[in-house]
Amino acid sequence: MKSILFVDDEPNVLEGLQRMLYPMRKEWRMVFAQSGEEALKRMEEEPFDVIVSDMRMPGMDGATLLAEVMKRFPQTVRIVLTGQTGNESVFRSVGAAHQFLMKPCNPTALKACVDRAFTLRDLLNNDALKRVVARVESLPALPATYTRLIKELQSPETSLAAIGKIIETDVAMTAKVLQLVNSAFFGLRQHVASATQAVTYLGLDTIKALVLMAGVFAQAHVTKLTAAFSLESLWRHSMLVGVYAQAISRSAGADDETIRNAFTAGVLHDAGILILVENFAEDYRKILEICETRQLPLAQVEEAGLGCTHAGIGAYLLGIWGLPDPIVEAVAFHHSPGQCAARIFTPLSAVHIADVFAHEMTEAEHYEPGRKLCHEYLEALGLQEKLGQWREICSKDISK
Numbered sequence: 001m002k003s004i005l006f007v008d009d010e011p012n013v014l015e016g017l018q019r020m021l022y023p024m025r026k027e028w029r030m031v032f033a034q035s036g037e038e039a040l041k042r043m044e045e046e047p048f049d050v051i052v053s054d055m056r057m058p059g060m061d062g063a064t065l066l067a068e069v070m071k072r073f074p075q076t077v078r079i080v081l082t083g084q085t086g087n088e089s090v091f092r093s094v095g096a097a098h099q100f101l102m103k104p105c106n107p108t109a110l111k112a113c114v115d116r117a118f119t120l121r122d123l124l125n126n127d128a129l130k131r132v133v134a135r136v137e138s139l140p141a142l143p144a145t146y147t148r149l150i151k152e153l154q155s156p157e158t159s160l161a162a163i164g165k166i167i168e169t170d171v172a173m174t175a176k177v178l179q180l181v182n183s184a185f186f187g188l189r190q191h192v193a194s195a196t197q198a199v200t201y202l203g204l205d206t207i208k209a210l211v212l213m214a215g216v217f218a219q220a221h222v223t224k225l226t227a228a229f230s231l232e233s234l235w236r237h238s239m240l241v242g243v244y245a246q247a248i249s250r251s252a253g254a255d256d257e258t259i260r261n262a263f264t265a266g267v268l269h270d271a272g273i274l275i276l277v278e279n280f281a282e283d284y285r286k287i288l289e290i291c292e293t294r295q296l297p298l299a300q301v302e303e304a305g306l307g308c309t310h311a312g313i314g315a316y317l318l319g320i321w322g323l324p325d326p327i328v329e330a331v332a333f334h335h336s337p338g339q340c341a342a343r344i345f346t347p348l349s350a351v352h353i354a355d356v357f358a359h360e361m362t363e364a365e366h367y368e369p370g371r372k373l374c375h376e377y378l379e380a381l382g383l384q385e386k387l388g389q390w391r392e393i394c395s396k397d398i399s400k
């Protein structure tokens with residue numbers, strides 16, 4: 001039985017939750033706390049699998065509470081239940097929350113959210129994956145610039161100029177970000193000359209994703225393994241999948257959060273390849289060669305040769321970096337979306353489709369042969385008939 005701790009300062013919200021979740025009592029042990037302080041006290045007394053917290057509370061607010069839970073009880077899944085739609089609260093808790101739910105929420109949505117969180121955790125706790133991680137000498141570090149950005153975003157007086165300045169103190173990062181911003185991928189009419197300008201044009205979330213992406217790539221040293229695989233082609237492919245995933249989720253009518261997460265997950269979806277290339281270069285060259293000569297799916301050959309896939313190891317990395325679950329999930333299951341418990345449109349749906357489209361449209365850079373859409377999954381989501389339209393949107397995309 002899973003144990004869940006609910007935190008909200010308003011007694012009637014808690015009562016409502018209690019009433020609504022009554023049917024779940026056989027599956028979940030539920031405890032209700034009225035403040036952050038009380039919640040921490042309960043957690044000291046007994047472990048909880050999940051904490052679901054309100055954001056705005058007098059005394060200790062949700063962001064502070066979840067940051068504390070992250071530090072002291074890292075195993076607990078952290079879910080924010082918020083009535084605010086503004087970005088501000090979301091920014092403040094970046095890193096501290098695994099999932100976001102909007103109020104009012106129904107038992108089905110909450111249950112789906114908890115199930116998804118556990119499916120993902122099972123995958124990341126998998127022994128074979130852990131054995132590979134143990135052999136990995138160095139996992140890329142979370143880019144320092146990203147950490148500084150998150151810190152700055154938590155300050156109530158933050159400004160675009162302050163954000164821009166943080167990026168600019170990292171000269172190599174600024175160069176990379178500006179190169180990306182000015183590339184055809186974004187189709188901006190004006191040349192962007194500074195990080196502050198880049199933030200203004202593209203928005204913070206896009207810039208944050210680019211900072212992460214540039215950081216991961218900067219930590220890789222092997223530049224070319226086979227004729228089809230080079231760092232350069234992986235870089236282009238990653239950008240393409242980010243841009244496509246964003247366009248697809250926009251066309252699917254997804255909410256802003258999903259669109260932003262789809263972009264981030266898209267640019268990071270193959271980050272696991274970088275880890276494997278960096279740590280097992282020779283083995284990985286062989287894996288790629290087998291794929292190319294026999295036209296076998298990369299994930300299948302990786303699994304046979306290393307015991308894990310680049311999707312799993314990439315998700316593992318983003319998980320330790322504290323990125324939100326929908327992003328980690330999209331990376332983890334981008335080859336096998338059916339494994340994810342969610343049957344709604346998520347960043348995973350967008351990234352799965354975007355990845356296959358990107359591979360279809362750039363044959364020359366086919367280091368991942370045999371990428372196919374998972375029609376069973378798309379059917380279950382009712383997305384089949386949209387594919388034609390999305391393929392067209394992506395093929396017209398400026399970034400091609």
Ligand SMILES: [Fe+2]
Nearest residue numbers: 269270334368
């Ligand atoms: Fe992949």
Ligand SMILES: [Fe+2]
Nearest residue numbers: 269270355368
């Ligand atoms: Fe890919």
